[in-house]
Amino acid sequence: MTSPLPAAVLWDMDGTLVDTEPYWMAAETALIESYGGRWSHEQAMQLVGLGLEDSAGVLQAAGVRLSAPEIVAHLTDEVMRQLRESGVPFRAGARELLLSLREAGVPTALVTMSMSRMARVVVDLIEFRAFDLVIGGDDVARPKPFPDPYLQACEQLGVNPADTVAFEDSPNGARSAIAAGTVTVGVPNMVPLEGVGAFTLWPTLEGRTAGDVADVLAAARAEVSA
Incomplete structure (x- = not known):
């Protein structure tokens, strides 16, 4: 791995981490x-x-x-x-990427519009300690596409949004992450994400590792400084 790891990786839940x-x-x-x-x-x-x-x-x-x-x-x-x-219907490659990030020591947060009690059921059904923080739809004043959920996650983790990578599958979710200032990776599932403004689109999480996420952050920083 040659690129620095992100300060945190922020995951949407429904449709991104799990195909619910x-x-x-x-x-x-x-x-x-x-x-x-x-x-x-x-x-x-x-x-x-x-x-x-x-x-x-x-x-x-x-x-x-x-x-x-x-x-x-x-x-x-x-x-x-x-x-x-x-059981938890993980999207292809999602569990493996999440585990890769955890093994690399990257803080992670689940940022979902589902109720926090449901998000915690999903987290509890994962066989390893997957997340440092869970932000549910009932934990924020304004839902996605407002930036509040991602800003709150970054504030609680103590990280700069620009140093994080967020994964989203929906236009509203991607707009929320982008507005918060994260480097946003769109992983389309049921709806297309072209033109929404994500930094990059990954057709699938399958085969991806913490190194790939670090490379996305490095590419985004290079684009800003160019």
Whole structure:
């Protein structure tokens, strides 16, 4: 490894670290159908990367007669149930890259719009100490795409955002990380990320190591100083 390691690596959860978007979509569909509504794949795609409170508003408009907190709690409980029953569905290469970073001594944070109680279920199901910090959607005043979640993570870790690398799979998430000043790597999953502004796009995390992450940070610094 020739490039300096980042001060920290910040991970989005749903769709980036773990492929839980199908779990969310199943929970949304079942909830809407229980109120006699219909929920298409196209409608579900509009919620990818959206804060849970905002998602709740969309579901209310689709006919769910519950308050926003009740919707958030219901969906969270359903996704947690699926996680416990089926295990953590890591995206290809995500677990291996996370372990590589931990073995290299790089601090890591999970920065997600899911409720912190759900994020901790995912973390607890990982067989090694994966994260130094967990920031959930209920831990911040403003959700992604505002920079608040990533700024809060950097502040709590005591690092400069410009010295960190963030991984995101959604436009809203990438915009949040970019606005916070991190070097953002887009890892598209269900929606494209071209034109969002990430420093680089990786089609997959498979085969990636801490050295690759260090090289991304070095390339970003070189671009700034050029």
